[in-house]
Amino acid sequence: MTRQVSFPRQYARTQRFSLGAPRAFTVSPDGTRVVFLRSRSGTDRTGVLWVLDPAAGREFPAADPAVLLSGAAEELSAEERARRERLREGSAGVVAYAVDSAAELAAFALSGRLFVAELRGGTARELAVPGPVVDPRPSPDGRRVAYVAGGALRVADVEPAAGAAAGETADRALAEPGGPSVTWGLADFIAAEEMHRHRGFWWAPDGESLLAARVDETPVQRWWIADPANPGRQPAEVAYPAAGTPNAEVTLALLGLDGSRTDVRWDRERYPYLAQAHWSAGGPPLLLVQSRDQRRQAYLSVDTGTGATSVLHEEDDAKWLELFPGVPAWTPDGRLVRIADEDGARVLVVGDRKLTDGRLHVRAVLDVGDADVLVSASAGPDATAPETGEAHVYRVGEQGAERVSQERGWHSAVRSGAVSVLVSAVPERAGAAARVLRDGAEAAVVTSYAEAPVLTSRARLTEAGARRIPCAVVLPTGYQEGDGPLPVLMDPYGGPHGPRVVAGHNAHLTSQWFADQGFAVVVADGRGTPHRSPAWEKAIHHDFAGATLDDQVEALQALAGEFPLDLGRVGIRGWSYGGYLAALAVLRRPDVFHAGVAGAPVTDWRLYDTHYTERYLGHPEEHPKVYDRNSLVTEEGLAETAGEVRPLMIVHGLADDNVVAAHTLRLSSALLAAGRPHEVLPLSGVTHMTPQEQVAENLLLLQVDFLKRSLGMK
Template structure:
């Protein structure tokens, strides 16, 4: 079966209902790909949309034979759990919240080095699947557990428990034992701490040695971290949830790293943790000794260290410094097969790939991630650097970068690209403007061997964004007009700015589904503008780092510049401008009506950060510094003191169970607005986290927002 999108809509479907039911059109879409090193099989997850109710969201583990295109189920959670529902521990729920995981069933898996054995958790229990001979079975492991990982040789499975231990069991189910157990409450072995999961894009806490005889294991002690209590006001009988939350300026968890041998040996890895407390990246491959990237708390210096696997002593390979901050990257640092250090580093106008001292890319490419390191080349994602002639917004490139320095070769250009590789087989996942969803192609060189079937629903509407580089700063932007709009007939349109606008996320991408919500708002009678101003990733280091110590001024100025520049070409009514956003976009939306009421006439702020001293250490201090050292920066970027300035309609939406941007942000702003006598609307969402995954909530939020904006703008 090679169709890309399976239509399962009904005549009664509306976009808000369909969008909510399908988890933003991800249900039925293949994901989490892996390829065997000999290219003999592709492994992936995909839910079975033919099942009723919540079962349609449960991912199965699949394999595909590249030679024939035939798919086979390797593990079915419904069968493995005997038809019962999943029972998730609080630790697993928190882990999924950190990774923004809204699906069910098998949400992650790990493979041995030959991709013959897969290990995964279901309801806190350990399962393995034989990807060659077939069959899946449960192993009698202690639990509840999470994140099991086979040794490279497939003989052992290591797994952390929710109680904080790291345990080991043989692949045949024998010999289950503890490798490390917590010495006190608050200690975990083999789990990534909150700040690593939420902000460092490090969701692992242990790494196997290439020989499968030892592990590098993180020990995290969150005893020093302050405790917050998140209650459910709708259910006052419920005990509030205790959360160890490292807010800006407060203590982080103490993270150490240990070498644990399967023979019971234990050796601490030693580095200057006082100067560089953040464990950012760990890499252990056959190309060299264990490799660590550790950062200073202010993230303006970092060390690349090698580890002696016998003594635990570390040796410094490289020190990097930056006046603003240093980024963490996917896939790097790493070793090349010939033993050179592979890294991504900032250069003027771009980010470059280095192998040892050799610079492998120039200013025509801005490196984003390393996807695979092969014998003679590296597979990378990159966008256009400042030296590139084509600066078309919203596109990325998949490149093969030879290790001999002969120059990168473009393999594919598109949107939302990702790829995995094994032998000569590549799975390329991409999105495009002319088709909904994502397409996962199995390739050998340029030859397409198969397309992995997607059963995601076809959206009930079609997006039509128009892309521009707006204003003097050439801000990447997209404009979405109502379906069937005619300028002579319909005239100027009220404007809805729909940004994220901050670091870490770019919304202007040439992908159909990226603009579905914007198109729906446009079809309610708005011209929708999405602008990626300074601070958003993918342009250049200077573009991203120009927001250092100034969220409010820089990001708001760029929204205004993009709006006014686009109004010279598009039918934008500058007398009726609204703005909406979530998380940082919620902060930006509230900021807009508070500080620029001359430009913005209404706002919907979802889960906004209103006081940056309430947000976490690694993110906030990276951009604004430490609050005790730069209190004026925190004051200048807070919304609380601006409350008396409100003169435009503002709706604030917040999930009361949010443990990322806690509801205190909204409550403090609302209290300040009330004290200043400024009318506003607060929509509290009981039991809702930062993701708002509940169908009814997600659907009704869209409907309530459009009603509020119409009323606020007098439509």
């Protein structure tokens, strides 16, 4: 008899049920190919590049790492490890790819080597080029591949020149770094970690030149991350731009395949951040640049002949300007596409026309077509009915918005022409379904090999309190009304860019497992979390500690009138911003929270990065009291703590280069000096992610054991 695997073990070995699920879709313009990544099982970490023929319903592998590497283990360069950390990518094999404009050729890196795959026939081969290769991308015509190696931006021909020796590849550098702290064609740390700009070069539509970023990290302060478990190893040097310190210098140049170089010029004193770039047949290169305080930004077009830029549109905001996926962009007829906060709503603007209003809260642009724009949106502040935890796909045109996704759930899409891939997570089904639609009708379904969870989540989505805080409440499987009140576990993220109240089954699996250990689990998305309204998100301006904590308390107390919550036994757990919130709750509201688990918490905001921290709290030299008030380790921050001492477990990966372990060490020192008992669990070799199977599994078990002990549960 086969013993059923436990949820913690399954959750860890399937990497949160992501393995085996199809992702990273591309649709060919002619609609005959859907390209995607997927491993061969729900526990296989190795990504394979696949192609689906929707008409025939046939899938075939276009590139299999096991074949291409002849079974050898994958070797990652430091640059590739850093890129994957920024992407929170824990898989192996083919984890990213790029295609030409016809989606006939794909380029990708394996073990620092460059490979291309013919997507019509499914054959893949290596191009012999200098390495280690990072972020290869084909030219629009598929004749060449640009990539980064050794800090240089290089270009290789896909086909060998006439008379070339077997395996010989024509390859050349378009830009060399010229210094140990300089790279061409890569995103800087801030762009990749906070702006979600993970690339540093863009092909011209005609394939004869590239727009490339030059990053100079010389001004950035250096930190050293050691491995205390292996004292013989040299610490890793990290260029980390903490709040109030210098950023990397990011500039742009137009690099011609003929060897020409034209520097791009804009007012970098006023707008030092390169937030996004776009280059398509709809117009010249398009840039979005931001001021350091992120209260001003400009959309610029680039003159490819001179490198001069002209301002298309400028925006300002008293608090900050948000960045959004998919914009800026050009329509095929040359109109600027952007998302803006206007009249209390987040709207889609094309050219000089606002195409949506407060009924929709636009989250991202997914595709720009000839007649419409495909967007992701949730219910806006003027919606007639709330859609708690839902995100839908809409076609937006001059005549209004039409919803594409129909089921209650969390949806996204990729589109090219008449064919789209609609990916849907719904509360009633595990995982996510990927359906290929042609002119709105289902043409195929992309197979998922993801494992079915050993438990079923039964989250109830609701709103709580006067602020109508979105919440999910999860009770133990089989709980009956007469079973009485339950110890409560608050399970938030609670901060910017991290929605946790999601109308999808898998989103609440971990909460369901904790509930099945005897808790009533509450997830609350208070002020500062995304996808409701600009005012909701910006309510945390200069006030992390107040708004986010107040909303957790309000949600908890409001829900107690409807659900069986024992307010005398309340725990809280969280990771990253959620870890900050968990520690904050236990230290500042011990009258409400009786135990906490803080994972990778930011405890001193002066130690976190520039773009994120200064967006919300301002520059530390200009607003020192704001930083002190929102800190857990400063004298003012600790002075906010009062009342009874509550049990607190702090967990931190010692290899974390995003929220460095100094946050936990400083908090522990401050608590020790204040005579406040606590526990610290250091994770050797673990970064901000926890992809290691045993670590991820045991973290869940240790947390539930600590919470049960602390709350007096049998």
